[in-house]
Every structure is written in structure tokens, then in C-alpha cells.
Amino acid sequence: MWLTNSSVGRKVVMSVTGLFLILFLTFHALMNLVGIINLKWYDAVCEFLGANWYAVLGTLILAAGFALHIIFAFWLTWQNRKARGNDAYSVTKRPKTVEWASQNMLVLGLIVLCFLVLHLFQFWAKMQVPELMGKTVLAGSHYLGAVFSHIWVVPVYLIGFCAIWFHITHGFWSAFQTLGTTNDKWIERFKCIGWWWATIVMLMFAAEVIYFAWYFDAFKF
Secondary structure, rough: OOHHHHHHHHHHHHHHHHHHHHHHHHHHHHHHHHHOOOHHHHHHHHOOOOOOOHHHHHHHHHHHHHHHHHHHHHHHHHHHHHHHHHHHHHOOOOOOOOHHHOOHHHHHHHHHHHHHHHHHHHHHHHHHHHHOOOOOOOOHHHHHHHHHHHHHHHHHHHHHHHHHHHHHHHHHHHHHHHHHOOOHHHHHHHHHHHHHHHHHHHHHHHHHHHHHHHOOOOOOO
């Protein structure tokens, strides 16, 4: 199959799944914003996205998107290093035209992956999974309090958001370039759009984490 048998096809898979995950992050940030406005509304959103068929279907699609993105990222990295051979170990300076994030996408991705595992353990594993098993679960705001009442969570989450920001600012325009929708004029526009998009979404996440930590007394010793 072309999407798996060629490097271009693998990059297309990376691009499509990456853009899909950016849209999900945007939705997630907006959903968390509801918690700042009103925790009861946030609980209602969590209940709506609980153990029902559309939420489970969405979770499976999202999991597939993450899995494909991660698998193809390692696949392409291995392929590129194999193609470079001994040159991969030579010490060279980063060209001025190459972004720092571009040369460190795998490292950034690994940081994001560790952050994702932590986040899933703190929320999804304790909210949707027990509900799927038929157990009674507490309101979503209860889990916000359980997580963000610990001061160590704030710096860990902010580090995760920084890694995601670098990952998105490069990945956004790179995805459109791979899909063949850019030229010399539009590549700069997509870079600008990606920078602002990633910045706004990550600032929303950061503001939400700081607010929830303050609300649930993490800053009170």
C-alpha cells in the first residue's frame, strides 16, 4: 500500500494524523475552559463524554490517531537514520534555515508521549475506564481537584505544554507542506498560523492548569 510502502506515504499519514490531533487539542482546551467558567458545566460535559457509544467511538478514533502518529514517527526516524548510515553520527552544525524543533521532533515527541501517559493515568484511566466497567464514578471536577491540588503537577504540565508547542509549531506547516498545499508564499503563512494557533491553545492549557491549581489550593502551603 502506498501509504506504508513509500516514505512520502508515511509522511502523509504523519501529516494527516498530526493535524487531526491538533484539532483534538483545540477541542480539549476549549472543553477545559468550561471548567474555569463553571465547574458544574464541566461536570455536565464530562458526563456527556462518558461511557456511551459515541464517546467510546471517539476515544477509539483518537487512540488510533495517536498510535499511527507515534508508530510512523519512529518508522520515519529509523528510515532516515538508516539512509544516512555513518553520516548520522558525524557532528555537524545546524543550518540556519533549519528550525531547532525540526531536528528534535522525536525528542519532543517522546516528552509529549510521557506527558500523555501521565495525563491518561490521572484522568482517563480513573474516569471513563471505571465507567466502562460498570462502576460508579465521581464528577469530573472531583478528578480536577485530585490532580491539581498537588503543586508538582503545575511545572510538569507546563513542561509538557512547552514540548507540545514546539512540536505543533513545526508540525503544523510541515504537514501542509507534505500534503502539497503550500508554495513560497503560503509556507510562511502556514508558519504564522501554526505559531499563533499553537500559542493560543497552549496558553489556554497553561492558564487552565494554573487556575485549577489555585482553585484547589495547590498554592496554599
